[in-house]
Amino acid sequence: AGVITGVGDDPFGRFVTRELERLGVSSDHVVTVRDFHTPVTFAELFPPDSFPLYFYREPSAPDLELGEDQVDWNAVERAGIFWFTVTGLSRDSSFGLHLRALDHRDRSNGVTILDLDYRSNLWSGMAQARSRVAAVLSRVDVAVGNRQECEMAVGVSDPEGAADALLERGVKLAIVKQGPKGTLAKTADERVWVDAWDVDVVNGLGAGDAFGGALIHGLVEGWDLERTIRYASAAGAYVCLHIECSTAMPTCEQLHAFVETGVVP
Known part of the structure; x- marks a missing residue:
């Protein structure tokens, strides 16, 4: 696995690059953007269901300031699974870069996934976000988000209706996460429904990332939809039991054991 992104020419950026490599993620496509600092995010923890985030990404962040000549377009086209986020659509230049990426994905046999990761304080308003999501939905295979994010995308808050609206816009698989439900x-x-795992939440940060990682694993392995969502949900619950985020992501062996026993190995 690898990531296409940007970091600043600073200690935080160098730390991010080292950590990616240590965790087994290729940093070959991580670009150092000298004009902007690596962004910092602070989180407050109010278990079980409130984890406010405070983003420091002004005037912009390196990941939103990549130039077309800094992206390996062959890698974009070759990727078996290409995952991108709504945040990447929030700036004009980055939005254009994502549209070009989708041009390459149109020539790919792989799966393209849109994470409806909507952070309201990174946008001028919901209307702008919805407009940009509308421009890309028909070009993605999978859309995944929580109820609020799906409402941003299609204007429907009811989970069944939101999933149907995503499918009507061209998505092949719509996933609506509903937290503890x-x-x-x-x-x-x-149609697949998977109940949430009953766990004592320590920190909800990273649960969505773990869900996404397990979702990708299920797609790569060719699992049926129920098993894929069950494992993705379990991965999110697993991370919620830890104070850490990236370093709490389960291995395949740990996740299998957790699904079988409900106990963190």
């Missing part, structure tokens, strides 16, 4: 996943001919 569970997760709904729908395709044109299949």
